[in-house]
Amino acid sequence: MPLSHLRGAAFAGLVAACFGFAAPAHAETELTAFKQAVAAAAVQNDAIAAFYRDRDYAPFWTSADAAARRSALVTVLGEASEQGLPAARYDADRLVETFREARTQRAIGRAEVAAMRMYLDYAHDASRGVLTPGAVLSEIKRKVDRPAPATLIEGLAAAPSPLAYLRGLSPQSPEYARLMREKIRLERLIAAGGWGPEVGGGKIESGQSGPRVIALRNRLIAMGYLPRTATQTYDATLQKAVQAFQFDHGLTADGVAGPSTVQELDVPPERRLRSVLVAMERERWLGNARGDKHVLVNITDYHARIVDKGEVVFETRSVVGQNAHDHRTPEFSDVMDHMVVNPTWNVPRSIAVREYLPQFQNNPNAAGHLMLVDGAGRVVTRAAVDFTQYTASNFPFDLKQPPSNGNALGRVKFMFPNPYNIYLHDTPSKSLFNRETRAFSHGCIRLSDPYDFAYALLATQTDDPKGFFAAKLNSGRETRVDLEHPLPVHLIYRTAMGEPKGRMQYRRDVYGRDAAIFDALQAAGVALPEVQG
Secondary structure, three states: OOHHHOOHHHHHHHHHHHOOOOOOOOHHHHHHHHHHHHHHHHOOOHHHHHHHHHOOOOOOOOOHHHHHHHHHHHHHHHOHHHHOOOHHHHOHHHHHHHHHHOOOHHHHHHHHHHHHHHHHHHHHHHHHOOOOHHHHOOOEOOOOOOOOHHHHHHHHHHOOOHHHHHHOOOOOOHHHHHHHHHHHHHHHHHHOOOOOOOOOOOOEOOOOEOHHHHHHHHHHHHHOOOOOOOOOEOOHHHHHHHHHHHHHOOOOOOOOEOHHHHHHHOOOHHHHHHHHHHHHHHHHHHOOOOOOEEEEEEHHHOEEEEEEOOEEEEEEEEEEEOOOOOOOOOEEEEEEEEEEEOOOEEOOHHHHHHHHHHHHHHOOOOOOOOEEEOOOOOEOOHHHOOHHHOOOOOOOOEEEEOOOOOOOOOOEEEEOOOOOOOOEEOOOOHHHHHOOOOEEEOOOEEEOOHHHHHHHHHOOOOOOHHHHHHHHHHOOOOEEEEEEEEEEEEEEOOOEEOOOOOOOEEOOOOOOHHHHHHHHHHHHOOOOHHHOO
């Protein structure tokens, strides 16, 4: 049995027994051999080399008083796969063997640096993720704040409990804990055979009976949505179970097992596990930096929320970027510091030249709701312009839509200034919020209840948020309102997410990002249970 499979007192005792490093018999000569071995092994890593150089090559892992540190390191390395990390990158069994075989001071010196390399590799991955987000997909703009190697070493050196410190490197958020639990549940389920036969086929409605209803019933029982029953008819109990499943998977909860519902029912647990593993990696990218109170927009969930100390205090439906080049909503975090009531829509140049310039070339009076503005800020009369002489590269005008009920931004926008020109805003196109899938915008996030969102933000700085907002709105003038308490905003993309008091929630991979991230995780060494070993 691999040593890393042992746990508890037996494991700790074995570690202590195996890792006793004797003091050199000929101290000066052998100490020099140890230092030379450390220096040679560390030369390719500047941070490790600097650390040992600064301490005159004194041991950190292999000294007699470092037994607890060694034991803690091997313990967490042995637990790495439980967090969806590439365990082979920091193989606990290999480290144990390296320590065990180190009988000369040179070998101990090499073991010293091997332990430090494994620790830093593990700490890098466990604390802030295995992957670099933007290297996987350019649309993921999230900047990962990784601790410096020196910080990680110093933190461990000062820790009263090395094991607590090492386990604390992973995100300590409730969401990460929920994802960990779901990972374990799915792995056990997969080992036991999964959810059984798929439902397949087309729509199933209330009142129907037959083999497909039985398949639907059995699937819902296996998933935990239905108690054991012998019914062969799509009755009210079965309909209620379908509705619960639909709610947990972002579907229209009408109790009808239509094609989209059947398709989601037939997703195997292995694919759900992939979503969980990717969500854990994304949670590592985010770290512990959400903030007690923050705005959370889950792109795949088509909702925007205000979260205060883990509790959702406001929620509204959203529309996000359509699944097309340059329109997909990026992922990043920033700080919302103001709103603009009665905003002017400054048409992004990409939209101006790609969508409106061709219209103007065919009809100079097209899109009459937009003003043509020159470089000096003057409104230009369309009749005086020959649009056919311009291309996307030399079009010299800006397009603006003045404040109005028909403005593309509606009557209010919420700003967290960022280089991607993404913000939350109202919209006159309200019908889209009734759709099950709501990826229709050019990239910004439209809100179904923008006024209520504004009231929730303003409630911390005025006793009458509705009256305050109405006064600005009714003026008809573009007005900036600063937030006295700016809020972190996190645009995330999660196809698996936990509920504090409910089941796991799953959503479709609307942009295909999770598939790309999982492929990258696999390439880095993360494995599903059925392909391990």
